[in-house]
Amino acid sequence: MSEPRRFVSPFHRPQFLAAAAPAGKAKLTHPGKAILAGGIAGGIEICITFPTEYVKTQLQLDEKANPPKYRGIVDCVKQTVNGHGVKGLYRGLSSLLYGSVPKAAVRFGMFEFLSNKMRDESGKLDSKRGFLCGLGAGVAEAVMVVCPMETVKVKFIHDQTSANPKYRGFFHGVREIVRTQGLKGTYQGLTATVLKQGSNQAIRFYVMTSLRNWYKGDDPNKEVINPLITGLFGAFAGAASVFGNTPLDVIKTRMQGLDAHKYKSTVDCAVQIMKHEGPMAFYKGTIPRLGRVCMDVAIVFIIYEEVVKFLNIVWKNN
DSSP: OOOOOOOOOTTOOOHHHHHHGGGGSOOOOOHHHHHHHHHHHHHHHHHHHHHHHHHHHHHHHSOTTSOOSOSSHHHHHHHHHHHHOGGGGGTTHHHHHHHHHHHHHHHHHHHHHHHHHHOOTTSOOOHHHHHHHHHHHHHHHIIIIIHHHHHHHHHHHHHHTSSSOOOOSHHHHHHHHHHHHOGGGGSTTHHHHHHHHHHHHHHHHHHHHHHHHHHHTTOTTOOOOOHHHHHHHHHHHHHHHHHHHHHHHHHHHHHHSTTGGGOSSHHHHHHHHHHHHOGGGGGTTHHHHHHHHHHHHHHHHHHHHHHHHHHHHHSOOO
16 A cells, blocks of 8 residues: 655755755855955065065156166165165065055955955856956055055155155154145055056956956856965966056156155156156066066965965854
């Protein structure tokens, strides 16, 4: 005799389907984790790459109008080490370190906040939305952190290479700048900085998002990427951003230097550089910047991803 058939409600979902449903959706990163992981990554990265940043800034400030002090990258390093020792390549590190930690924290925190809102139903972020999230992250870091910190850094480095340095340290330099120029003295070149950081992060996150999606294919659950692959993708994204916005970086540096008073605006700065130095001046410092940025972006993304993996273990969230 056959067993009686059980009535199954049409509203009942089998347990294996309920359990399988979340499997197709990629995991989201909590913005709090992104802020913490980004800050840690930013601090470690700048300690490794600062000498190339120092050389890049020196070459950009070495205008053709005065006869140039340096004959190139090697000569700049040689003169600095001969005059101040190896530690001379780390002058101004404190000002950049104080800015690098909150800068990376704001960047990744804002990117994850925006990307969590813009992902599709499966949790995937396409490259176009990655571009927009990167743009938002870049603008946020420019206004909140980068512009004031970079202004102080450039003024500090420029001052230390003058005949009679007047800043005795980072905090003394900040006090003197605010005392003599007001708070706006730390926000010189804001337009150029917003353009530079916005385009920087838009390009980098667009490239990173595109490469990640290509690597993962149609499998949204393929979350774990080898750190070496992440570093390679990061270096490629960094190189793309360098060639995309070095002219903006040159203008920003000039607008934040001690000779910023020579320029009426960001546009005036660009016009004067073109008029007096020619178009190639917009690419001064490209080689040292290329090396630094590729290493910078690769290191930051590797450390960020690894710290997030660790935080996912110790910091559980829905």
